[in-house]
Amino acid sequence: MSVAFKPPGQCPACGEWVPRGAAACDDCGACANSGWSGDTHADGLDLPDDEFDYDDFIAREFGGKSSKQPLTANLWWWVALALLIIFMIGALLPLFG
Ligand SMILES: [Zn+2]
Numbered sequence: 486m487s488v489a490f491k492p493p494g495q496c497p498a499c500g501e502w503v504p505r506g507a508a509a510c511d512d513c514g515a516c517a518n519s520g521w522s523g524d525t526h527a528d529g530l531d532l533p534d535d536e537f538d539y540d541d542f543i544a545r546e547f548g549g550k551s552s553k554q555p556l557t558a559n560l561w562w563w564v565a566l567a568l569l570i571i572f573m574i575g576a577l578l579p580l581f582g
Contacts, residue, residue, distance in 0.1 A: 490521045497521045 490497050493505040498521055501512035509516035 490517075 496510040498515040499513040
Protein backbone atom coordinates (compact mmCIF):
# COMPACT_ATOMS: atom_id res chain seq x y z
CA MET A 486 0.00 0.00 0.00
CA SER A 487 1.46 3.34 -0.95
CA VAL A 488 0.65 6.54 0.84
CA ALA A 489 0.91 9.88 -0.91
CA PHE A 490 3.12 11.73 1.51
CA LYS A 491 5.81 14.35 1.00
CA PRO A 492 7.87 15.94 3.76
CA PRO A 493 7.51 18.19 5.58
CA GLY A 494 4.71 16.59 7.53
CA GLN A 495 3.83 13.92 10.01
CA CYS A 496 5.12 10.46 9.19
CA PRO A 497 2.13 8.30 8.19
CA ALA A 498 3.82 5.32 9.79
CA CYS A 499 4.73 6.60 13.24
CA GLY A 500 3.45 10.16 13.47
CA GLU A 501 6.86 11.76 13.97
CA TRP A 502 7.53 15.07 12.23
CA VAL A 503 9.51 14.56 9.04
CA PRO A 504 11.44 17.71 8.09
CA ARG A 505 11.36 19.25 4.64
CA GLY A 506 13.61 17.47 2.17
CA ALA A 507 14.09 14.41 4.37
CA ALA A 508 14.38 11.19 2.42
CA ALA A 509 13.15 9.04 5.27
CA CYS A 510 11.60 9.32 8.71
CA ASP A 511 14.26 9.71 11.39
CA ASP A 512 12.17 7.84 13.92
CA CYS A 513 10.94 4.70 12.15
CA GLY A 514 12.90 4.69 8.92
CA ALA A 515 9.90 4.84 6.63
CA CYS A 516 10.70 6.40 3.28
CA ALA A 517 9.15 7.12 -0.09
CA ASN A 518 10.50 3.83 -1.45
CA SER A 519 8.63 1.85 1.19
CA GLY A 520 5.50 3.91 0.62
CA TRP A 521 5.85 5.38 4.13
CA SER A 522 4.39 2.18 5.46
CA GLY A 523 6.82 1.83 8.35
CA ASP A 524 7.78 -1.77 7.65
CA THR A 525 11.15 -1.01 6.10
CA HIS A 526 12.93 -3.03 8.78
CA ALA A 527 11.30 -6.21 7.54
CA ASP A 528 12.07 -5.57 3.88
CA GLY A 529 13.74 -8.53 2.23
CA LEU A 530 13.81 -10.62 5.38
CA ASP A 531 10.67 -12.56 4.47
CA LEU A 532 9.48 -12.60 8.05
CA PRO A 533 6.10 -14.06 8.95
CA ASP A 534 3.51 -11.41 9.70
CA ASP A 535 2.65 -10.17 13.18
CA GLU A 536 -0.42 -12.38 13.38
CA PHE A 537 1.74 -15.51 13.25
CA ASP A 538 1.23 -17.45 16.47
CA TYR A 539 4.28 -19.63 16.96
CA ASP A 540 2.84 -21.63 19.87
CA ASP A 541 -0.32 -22.34 17.91
CA PHE A 542 1.75 -23.35 14.89
CA ILE A 543 3.82 -25.78 17.00
CA ALA A 544 0.70 -27.18 18.62
CA ARG A 545 -0.89 -27.83 15.25
CA GLU A 546 2.28 -29.28 13.78
CA PHE A 547 2.95 -31.70 16.63
CA GLY A 548 -0.46 -32.97 17.61
CA GLY A 549 -1.65 -30.03 19.69
CA LYS A 550 -2.19 -31.50 23.14
CA SER A 551 -1.36 -28.16 24.77
CA SER A 552 -3.51 -26.03 22.49
CA LYS A 553 -7.14 -25.30 23.30
CA GLN A 554 -8.39 -25.22 19.73
CA PRO A 555 -7.58 -28.83 18.73
CA LEU A 556 -8.84 -30.00 22.14
CA THR A 557 -12.20 -28.36 21.53
CA ALA A 558 -12.31 -29.75 18.02
CA ASN A 559 -11.57 -33.21 19.42
CA LEU A 560 -14.32 -32.88 21.99
CA TRP A 561 -16.94 -32.10 19.35
CA TRP A 562 -15.61 -34.89 17.17
CA TRP A 563 -16.21 -37.37 20.01
CA VAL A 564 -19.67 -35.92 20.67
CA ALA A 565 -20.53 -36.35 17.00
CA LEU A 566 -19.17 -39.90 17.03
CA ALA A 567 -21.16 -40.78 20.16
CA LEU A 568 -24.35 -39.39 18.60
CA LEU A 569 -23.68 -41.38 15.43
CA ILE A 570 -23.21 -44.59 17.44
CA ILE A 571 -26.40 -43.93 19.41
CA PHE A 572 -28.34 -43.36 16.19
CA MET A 573 -26.88 -46.51 14.64
CA ILE A 574 -27.80 -48.59 17.70
CA GLY A 575 -31.26 -47.09 17.62
CA ALA A 576 -31.63 -47.97 13.95
CA LEU A 577 -30.18 -51.48 14.26
CA LEU A 578 -31.85 -52.63 17.50
CA PRO A 579 -35.29 -53.26 15.93
CA LEU A 580 -33.64 -55.59 13.42
CA PHE A 581 -32.39 -57.83 16.22
CA GLY A 582 -35.27 -57.27 18.61
ZN1 LIG B 1 8.11 7.43 11.02
